[in-house]
Amino acid sequence: MPSISNRGHQMPASPIRKLVPYAEAAKKKGTKVFHLNIGQPDIETPAAIMDAIKNNHIKVLEYSHSAGNESYRIKLAESYKKIGANITKDEIITTTGGSEAIQFAFLACLNPGDEVIVPEPFYANYNGFATAAGVEVVPITSYIETGFALPAISEFEKVITEKTKAICICSPNNPTGYIYTPEEMELLKALVLKYDLYLFSDEAYREFAYEAPAMSALALSGLENNVVMFDTISKRYSACGARLGALVTKNKELINTAMKFAQARLSPPGLAQIGAEAALDLPDNYFDDTKAEYKSRRDTIIGRLNKIPGVISPNPGGAFYAIAQLPIDDSDKFCQWLLESFSYNNATLMLAPATGFYSNPELGKKQVRLAYVLNNNDINNAMDCLEKALQEYPGRTN
Amino acid sequence: MPSISNRGHQMPASPIRKLVPYAEAAKKKGTKVFHLNIGQPDIETPAAIMDAIKNNHIKVLEYSHSAGNESYRIKLAESYKKIGANITKDEIITTTGGSEAIQFAFLACLNPGDEVIVPEPFYANYNGFATAAGVEVVPITSYIETGFALPAISEFEKVITEKTKAICICSPNNPTGYIYTPEEMELLKALVLKYDLYLFSDEAYREFAYEAPAMSALALSGLENNVVMFDTISKRYSACGARLGALVTKNKELINTAMKFAQARLSPPGLAQIGAEAALDLPDNYFDDTKAEYKSRRDTIIGRLNKIPGVISPNPGGAFYAIAQLPIDDSDKFCQWLLESFSYNNATLMLAPATGFYSNPELGKKQVRLAYVLNNNDINNAMDCLEKALQEYPGRTN
Structure with a gap:
């Protein structure tokens, strides 16, 4: 065998x-x-999503563009203005859930043996995607006593080696619910620039912020070539089963590289894109x-x-x-x-x-x-x- | 940068x-x-697929089982009787297109540096998935003069090394249209058993056989632990954009391993599963x-x-x-x-x-x-x- x-x-x-x-x-x-x-x-799931899917007039359920339908990406890019990000349709790859965005980033940015630093506790599947890509997750512990706030930057610096290629954050956080403050985001920005690292920012829960808003990493100026944002409609619109996400970055070399991985798997799910595009017309108070x-x-x-x-x-x-x-x-x-x-x-x-x-x-x-x-x-x-x-x-x- | x-x-x-x-x-x-x-x-795309999707009564578009909906896998397994394969629902992982089945197989079966032999010309994206997994594609050339028939087994044996872990075939073939004869399939079976290799069988075009039928690798008896079949609804039902496929194997250790990769990405597309399940009720003469x-x-x-x-x-x-x-x-x-x-x-x-x-x-x-x-x-x-x-x-x- x-x-x-x-x-x-x-x-x-x-x-x-x-x-x-x-x-x-x-x-x-x-x-x-x-x-x-x-x-x-x-x-x-919002009726707008399910109705758009039900009201389709598709004769042949064709492959979409490997980066996702252009009409969807144009509207998605426009929606990022609300989080202070200036994004074009060509800086977005529509993915099969946020999961695939993470996979593309690991594959395109990290060599086998390279390290990504992640504050823990963290979303358990980062481990799985790291194993699949041959990448090492290096944890920095955050503590319940501080409400799982960002660990001291000195803790990050202690584990940075020449193999370190990225820091991966999730804010609002799964599993802690913690939201990094703008001050903490600025500390991360300085760290990332100092060591020339990628900042992977998993923003699956961006809308669910109950007192202060969650700052998007895309809104950090001067970090355009470092930030890779993972997005998804799963939690935002209670549409986990649609499997639709996005990888967003202003780094041109990286988006071109990630596109090669996207082309190999042909296209993201088609029906979900119809629903997700309709969701972008939901009123702001949705x-x-x-x-x-x-x-x-x-x-x-x-x-x-x-x-x-x-x-x-x-x-x-x-x-x-x-x-x-x-x-x-x-x-x-x-x-x-x-x-x-x-x-x-x-x-x-x-x-x-x-x-x-x-x-x-x-x-x-x-x-x-x-x-x-x-x-x-x-x-x-x-x-x-x-x-x-x-x-x-x-x-x-x- | x-x-x-x-x-x-x-x-x-x-x-x-x-x-x-x-x-x-x-x-x-x-x-x-x-x-x-x-x-x-x-x-x-058959109306049965699009109608099933349009007539859904989903309130919350939830994650499905990581292996796909049980009801779909039961019917899909039943349908494989027609190709001479005795498959249960637990021997199927529903994937995001045939593409993801290929990725899971490469990741679960092959170490970085391992080799997979593929008769060429071959589906170009095998190269992409191999690169992503750090795996080497070793080609064996088939020739237009013989209609792209299976190359001599001696040609395979010339390139088999201790790094060889699998042979990957596609029949009916993309890009040649060639269908391996039952005799050629038996030759491959003997080869695979002799060297204890996996046989990856891409059967995306199984139904499109114009004179003799295409034999499924799952119908090769005695090869239960070696065969991994890649399936997809893309071509069968003109539903490329649905992104729904399957990895099928009777190798228990392999299916359990592939399931860990499937769980990391949570679930395959949900709406497509509804359509694909309905398609299995289409009459045989469809x-x-x-x-x-x-x-x-x-x-x-x-x-x-x-x-x-x-x-x-x-x-x-x-x-x-x-x-x-x-x-x-x-x-x-x-x-x-x-x-x-x-x-x-x-x-x-x-x-x-x-x-x-x-x-x-x-x-x-x-x-x-x-x-x-x-x-x-x-x-x-x-x-x-x-x-x-x-x-x-x-x-x-x-």
Whole structure:
């Protein structure tokens, strides 16, 4: 039998999906499972998107331009004015989800063995894309005590080597919800210029900022050749299944290089582009209701979490995630126990152990990520479960 | 300014798309361009696909399972019985086009520096995916004189080294239209078993076989752990823009490994899966009309080509491509000249230089690929242009 590749062996399994069989078993027993484990919004996809897709008059569902339909890119570029970015259609490659934008950037910017610095906890799939590209993720730890603010620049400088090619940030952050302040963005800019690095900026959650807005890296002047922005319609429009994102950069050599990877895979999904283009005509106040709903949920979940004895959860400024520190021995064991051995009012909850969001899983052993993608009533019921569970859990610590 | 990666520099530009600016310029001058250059079918996408997409009742366009919707995989697996393959839903990963299936296979099976043997001329994008994965494509030349039949097995054995991990075939073939006979498939099976290699089988054009059927590699018994089949709905249902394909293998370790790459990118396109599932309910005779149409076009184009003095084009058994050898100095120059400097009855034609389909471009310097994705009338008009052009072309040879 022919063998599997080394990167195939090294490729990390999804840390979130490994609990799925336990959730399925719980449901089979008749237990209600509150899903706070995954960033799948429950908010409805805007009718404008679904209607545009339904009202198409396509006779032949053809390949689109490898960079995506020109009409879509023109409108998307125009929309970036709102975030202070001066972008043309030729500085955008439409991708299959934000995921493909990350892949293109890793492949086009980094050689095998090169390093990308990422503040942790971070989106677990960066590890997967790095493994696929033969690239090393070098973590810089951020801490719950500071609400997961940007670590000191000196911490970055300690790990910068000649192999360092990029810094990758995500703001508003998955999994912490933290939004980098304009001051922190300026510190990153100075660092990136000093060492001539790329700044990869994952802005999947840009619209979900509840007090101060999230600054786009594209708005940092003088950083045009360094910034690569990853965008996606997945969270913005509750359209995760559309698989439509974008790689945006003003670096001409880089966009030309990324285009070669885009041409090899021919084109991004066609139907999704029709929906995404229609979404750009939504009124500016479209996000008001969605934001108000998420903000209210955030207030509910953070309020409830911090009232549970031994639990700490800093107030996240954006996205729809919170990290909570729990009085437990091991978050993987606890999350499995919730599904396997616990119920309250015939219900339990599913959480993401934070071990998967740190390069060193030990750092996440007492933390979980909660995605507030349920309505306030369900969140309250889920928090009732969590409170009760923490009283009963055999691995409780003090 | 940070630098581009080595693989970014090495990544080949699309050989087909580099002529696009010349075609655009010709159209601006008012010249009609017959597009025989790209495998974009003109046949209508079945109404069953478009209707299923239009009639969806989706409220939230969610991520699907990373392997694709279970209901789709169950029906797709069932459909493979028709090609003599015994496949379950768990042996299928739904991918973003056939392209992603190729990428997953290269990443999961091959280490950087490993080699995959591919009979040439071959689908140019294999080169791109190989470059992205750090893998080497080792070509074995097939010849127009034999209609691009499988090269002698001894030719494969000459280049097999300890780095050889796979053989990649495409039958019916892009760009030659050749279909490997059952005898040739058995020879490949013996070779693959002898050296314990993977057999990657790109079956994008399986239904388009005009005399003898195309044998699926999945129907080769005793090769269950070696065969990885790449499938796609792009050509089958004229749905290139849907971006939906599949990786199919009975090798459990491999499917589990490929799933880790699939989980990292979350899910394949959702709307396309709805359409593709509906297409599986089309009656068995759905392909009859399409096949009859392509066969008639093939007969037209091959008949016309071989009547032009100095032109040789073997009769392809499948797909919708033909390779023609022309009395010219350089196919890249000729194809550009057709767009830049030639017209007949205010029309010209766009062809794909075969240089892009060979590892050594010299081998394709007198050859072009023609995709018969136009109706018979347009094909005849295009052949009138070609006949005239070959009389006028300054680089004509004898």
